[in-house]
Amino acid sequence: MVEPVLLWRRLVGAQVRSQLQYRVSFALDATGAFLISFIDFLAVLVIFHNVHRLGTWSVREVAFLYAFSSISFATTDLLIGHFDQFPQKIRDGNFDILLVRPRGTLFQVIGSDFQMRRLGKALQGLLVLGFVIGSLDIPWDAGRVAMLVVMVPAAIVIFGSVWVVGGCLVFWTTDGGEFTNAFTYGGNFLAQYPVDILSTWLRRFLAYIVPLAFVCYFPALYILDKPDPLGLPRFVDFLSPVVALVAVAVAGSVWRFAVRHYRSAGG
Amino acid sequence: MRLDWEIAKRGWRRYAAYPWATVAGIFTNTIFGFIQAYILLAVYRHRTDVGGYDVRDTVTYVWLAQAILMTVYVFGWQELALRIRDGSIATDLVRPLDPQRYWLAYDLGRAPYHFVFRGFLPFVFGALVFRLHTPSPLDAVAFLVSLAVAVVVSLGFRFLYNLSAFWLVDIRGVMMVSLSLSLFLSGMVMPLSFFPGWLGEIAHALPFASIVQAPIDIWLGKHHGAALAGVIALQAFWALVFLGLGRLALRAGSRKLVIQGG
Numbered sequence: 153m154v155e156p157v158l159l160w161r162r163l164v165g166a167q168v169r170s171q172l173q174y175r176v177s178f179a180l181d182a183t184g185a186f187l188i189s190f191i192d193f194l195a196v197l198v199i200f201h202n203v204h205r206l207g208t209w210s211v212r213e214v215a216f217l218y219a220f221s222s223i224s225f226a227t228t229d230l231l232i233g234h235f236d237q238f239p240q241k242i243r244d245g246n247f248d249i250l251l252v253r254p255r256g257t258l259f260q261v262i263g264s265d266f267q268m269r270r271l272g273k274a275l276q277g278l279l280v281l282g283f284v285i286g287s288l289d290i291p292w293d294a295g296r297v298a299m300l301v302v303m304v305p306a307a308i309v310i311f312g313s314v315w316v317v318g319g320c321l322v323f324w325t326t327d328g329g330e331f332t333n334a335f336t337y338g339g340n341f342l343a344q345y346p347v348d349i350l351s352t353w354l355r356r357f358l359a360y361i362v363p364l365a366f367v368c369y370f371p372a373l374y375i376l377d378k379p380d381p382l383g384l385p386r387f388v389d390f391l392s393p394v395v396a397l398v399a400v401a402v403a404g405s406v407w408r409f410a411v412r413h414y415r416s417a418g419g
Numbered sequence: 420m421r422l423d424w425e426i427a428k429r430g431w432r433r434y435a436a437y438p439w440a441t442v443a444g445i446f447t448n449t450i451f452g453f454i455q456a457y458i459l460l461a462v463y464r465h466r467t468d469v470g471g472y473d474v475r476d477t478v479t480y481v482w483l484a485q486a487i488l489m490t491v492y493v494f495g496w497q498e499l500a501l502r503i504r505d506g507s508i509a510t511d512l513v514r515p516l517d518p519q520r521y522w523l524a525y526d527l528g529r530a531p532y533h534f535v536f537r538g539f540l541p542f543v544f545g546a547l548v549f550r551l552h553t554p555s556p557l558d559a560v561a562f563l564v565s566l567a568v569a570v571v572v573s574l575g576f577r578f579l580y581n582l583s584a585f586w587l588v589d590i591r592g593v594m595m596v597s598l599s600l601s602l603f604l605s606g607m608v609m610p611l612s613f614f615p616g617w618l619g620e621i622a623h624a625l626p627f628a629s630i631v632q633a634p635i636d637i638w639l640g641k642h643h644g645a646a647l648a649g650v651i652a653l654q655a656f657w658a659l660v661f662l663g664l665g666r667l668a669l670r671a672g673s674r675k676l677v678i679q680g681g
Binding site: 174179180184188190192195201202203327329331334341342349351358 | 437440443444454455457458459461589592593614615
């Protein structure tokens with residue numbers, strides 16, 4: 153268990169050093185990531201300029217969802233990368249190289265795309281969270297603090313699993329890299345808003361089967377002490393860690409299945 | 420003209436070469452269309468009109484925005500910047516063909532491909548689930564004209580920020596800032612009619628509105644007669660401004676260009 157972590161640190165360390173070689177470039181990059189992530193938040197504010205509540209949710213409550221989704225998204229992006237280099241590896245046949253190395257292929261893909269500029273987005277989420285948590289009247293107790301501590305790692309694992317499954321499509325489509333955007337950016341977009349505003353069929357598909365409702369929505373219902381507009385039993389609010397474990401198991405199997413069906417493009 | 424046509428054909432083929440990329444894109448646009456449509460529908464639970472848009476206008480807006488997103492190419496583009504960085508621009512400048520004319524022709528070949536293959540299906544999927552606004556024949560034709568001009572405005576803007584590569588080695592920061600501005604102020608993320616009054620006025624006064632908001636408003640039948648012609652004229656004005664600025668920047672940039680080896 154220790155060895156992969158050490159190896160990951162060495163892989164990431166090398167990338168960090170290389171990215172810090174061009175400091176101005178890095179500063180501009182991180183600033184760009186910081187700025188561009190404000191667009192989604194501006195969109196939330198524009199919506200609430202027109203209505204006081206979205207379903208039963210106030211602007212602060214949606215901002216809470218937004219902040220958690222952003223932080224989880226950015227951290228996932230930082231830890232496992234965006235899979236946007238990955239279709240290139242499949243297309244030019246460089247995935248072959250990963251197969252002959254004595255480490256897991258998923259591990260190598262994840263370890264090879266560490267971009268520090270993604271801290272910019274995480275910082276933006278933290279700022280929004282800092283602002284919103286002060287202005288929300290949350291009845292803090294041990295359970296809520298525990299949920300706060302658990303929900304981000306669970307969200308990261310769920311996001312990461314969804315991205316891996318989305319990334320697997322490239323094994324069959326070769327140049328369908330844009331599928332991953334639906335899973336990464338699409339997942340984040342969905343998680344920023346309360347899922348009860350979706351229609352039933354879309355909610356079943358995107359919130360439960362692709363378990364994005366467990367990223368923020370259910371944990372947030374508990375922390376904010378909100379009655380579930382969907383009327384689901386309350387224990388569902390606590391299921392995120394379980395869902396995360398199931399998701400990671402499914403993602404692992406899908407990845408192994410996909411790698412077995414990898415057909416090299418040569419190169 | 421013959422030359423421009425040949426370049427445009429290459430622009431089309433470059434994107435037609437990756438059919439799975441097109442399928443993947445359609446899937447992604449459709450998912451985003453649904454999420455966005457339901458978010459904005461929730462706004463209409465409490466209202467019947469937002470800035471002159473009824474619920475059907477807004478849902479139509481969402482799906483049209485997804486449909487033309489690739490056509491007007493509001494996401495990042497840095498092909499030109501990469502050519503400047505690696506020095507290939509020197510070869511381009513030697514050619515008896517102006518780079519701006521080349522990229523304009525190329526982009527006007529790319530855009531119809533994206534319009535047909537990336538735009539049509541997401542809109543159809545949207546129309547299967549929601550009731551969307553059908554334009555009058557005149558509005559439909561005006562929409563196509565307006566969309567074509569929007570592509571030129573967009574290319575003019577992208578050309579301009581790519582040229583910053585003459586002065587900066589890595590343009591990603593500049594590109595992200597340009598992207599943020601154009602995504603938000605064009606109406607791509609949210610219809611400009613949803614913006615608070617002052618911000619909406621600023622956004623309408625800026626060239627970015629010509630890229631997304633203008634063609635969609637024409638489809639929705641928001642402009643008639645002289646006003647309709649005025650909207651397209653304003654788009655054409657912004658297209659000329661960007662192309663003019665692009666010319667100046669290209670001249671200034673090539674004067675200071677130093678190629679490191681090659």
